[in-house]
Amino acid sequence: MITISSPRSCAIACLFTLFVPAFASAEVVRLEDLEAIALRNQTHLAGLKARAQRSLAEVDVRRAARRPSVRLDASGLGAPGGEVVQIESIDGNVVNVRASPTLREENAFSPNLRWEATLLIDAPLYDFGRTKAAINAAKSNKRASRAQAELSNEAIVRRVRAAYLDWLGATLIRDFALESVEAAVAQRERIAARVQAGDRPGSELDSARYEEMDTRLSAEEAQAQVSAIKRLLESEVGQSLPDDAEPDKALLQREAISVEPVPAWELEDLERRRNATRLEAKMYRKSRAPLLAAVGRTGVNGLNENVFPSYRLGLTLAMPLWDGGDAKSRARTLEAEARELDALLEESRAAVQNERLQAQGDRVNAERQLDVANELVEICHTRVGHAQNSYDLGVGDLHEIAQARAALRDAQSRRAIIQVARADAVLRLME
Numbered sequence: 001m002i003t004i005s006s007p008r009s010c011a012i013a014c015l016f017t018l019f020v021p022a023f024a025s026a027e028v029v030r031l032e033d034l035e036a037i038a039l040r041n042q043t044h045l046a047g048l049k050a051r052a053q054r055s056l057a058e059v060d061v062r063r064a065a066r067r068p069s070v071r072l073d074a075s076g077l078g079a080p081g082g083e084v085v086q087i088e089s090i091d092g093n094v095v096n097v098r099a100s101p102t103l104r105e106e107n108a109f110s111p112n113l114r115w116e117a118t119l120l121i122d123a124p125l126y127d128f129g130r131t132k133a134a135i136n137a138a139k140s141n142k143r144a145s146r147a148q149a150e151l152s153n154e155a156i157v158r159r160v161r162a163a164y165l166d167w168l169g170a171t172l173i174r175d176f177a178l179e180s181v182e183a184a185v186a187q188r189e190r191i192a193a194r195v196q197a198g199d200r201p202g203s204e205l206d207s208a209r210y211e212e213m214d215t216r217l218s219a220e221e222a223q224a225q226v227s228a229i230k231r232l233l234e235s236e237v238g239q240s241l242p243d244d245a246e247p248d249k250a251l252l253q254r255e256a257i258s259v260e261p262v263p264a265w266e267l268e269d270l271e272r273r274r275n276a277t278r279l280e281a282k283m284y285r286k287s288r289a290p291l292l293a294a295v296g297r298t299g300v301n302g303l304n305e306n307v308f309p310s311y312r313l314g315l316t317l318a319m320p321l322w323d324g325g326d327a328k329s330r331a332r333t334l335e336a337e338a339r340e341l342d343a344l345l346e347e348s349r350a351a352v353q354n355e356r357l358q359a360q361g362d363r364v365n366a367e368r369q370l371d372v373a374n375e376l377v378e379i380c381h382t383r384v385g386h387a388q389n390s391y392d393l394g395v396g397d398l399h400e401i402a403q404a405r406a407a408l409r410d411a412q413s414r415r416a417i418i419q420v421a422r423a424d425a426v427l428r429l430m431e
Contacts, residue, residue: 026246031164034237038160039153041238059142062134068123073299076115083112084306098303118299118310125315128289137283140276147269154265156236161427163233165420168247170229172416174222180409181219184212187401207398211405218409252419254426267348274341281334284327291318359428366422373415380408 081100088094101108124131188208194200234240298311387404390396 026244027242028248029241029245030248031161031251034164034233035157035160037239038156038237042152042156054145059135059138062131062138065127065131065134066124068121071120071122073118073120074116076113078111078113080109080111082114082303084303096306096308113304114302116299116301116310118297118301121294121296123294123296124291125294126292128286128291130283130286130289130291133279133283133286137276137279140272140279144269144272144276147265147272151265151269160233160236161424163229163236164247165424167226167229167233168249168251168423169416169420170222170226171247172249172419173413174219174226176409176412176416177215177219177222180215180405181212183405184208184215187398188212191398204398211398211402215405251423254423267345267352270341270345270348274338274345277334277338277341281331281338284331284334287327288320288323290320292316293318356429359425363422363425363429366418366425369418370415370422373411373418376411377408377415380404380411384408 082098083100084096085099086094086096188205188211191200191205191208195202195205230241230245293316294314295316296311296313301308301310384401384404387396387401391398391401
């Protein structure tokens, strides 16, 4: 795991260590590893995860409307009156009735204990699709939240990839600058030996020193660019990289795998949001449907030591009559939003298709340019060799060598930009 963070002194020292592979022991950092670290370190993903969990809980809430509800009620109080007395009916039966003394009687204000225990059951039987619509809307919202999380992940990966490719390109240019420093130092040492032997005038050593310092300054500038882009990459990843970290140059040789293109998460997000919006509109329209339910109630109530049974069974039909147009207005608003998402979805599909075609064209163009750039670099190498040979034979001068090497650095830098552009196109095709 990449967690090392230390001063940059070793990197600066390596910049001017010549005739030794400066980055032989560098730690190569793969793009895929940084993408995985970035996804783990993004704090806002916790919020997206919580949203997905809330959507899942909403599905359970909607499903609960289909299940029976059971409630137990118990109460007790003391109040005057309500004495139980027995009377004989005209048919000879003895029944208990509740009676209250009059105000003038002695026990009119004496308290009596009244209590009740009741079990209530409410079981929905049929709601004409109201609950089903609510459940489908909640499920669709859950899928939409999942798509939004994946879309966020995709955006993170793209930012990390862009920073990584910039880092790779800057590293290549820095390496070319270091090669130029090595060549300039070797040239200066050869000239110093020949000046000391009397074969060359001392002014040539000054020119060689100027060329060396110029290439060293270019190398410093290139290293500063690498460090700046690396810091940007670290901010996207959310974690520091080792001071000797180097990008994986094998990425430049990667070929696009021939696979069927899969829908982008941007399209998936729009499609699921549209579906969720339509189902929510249907849910509001269904909220005006009647509700048929079975109702049961059983229990006992008592007065002092007397206990009386109680029960009730029946069916209820609840019919919404008028809500001020709220449900209908909400449904129409959501249906209009769904149509808008439909239009955005079609635009995004066209954009994704154009992006893939653009990536294919970018790869083809980059490969053509790379062939030319490789030839140009070879020609520049040859020109440097010819200029060096001419100088050694006493025909040419140092200025011609400097010009040839500057042209070589420029050709190498242009080739590096093309290589990075090709790698970017390949990665876009592999999405």
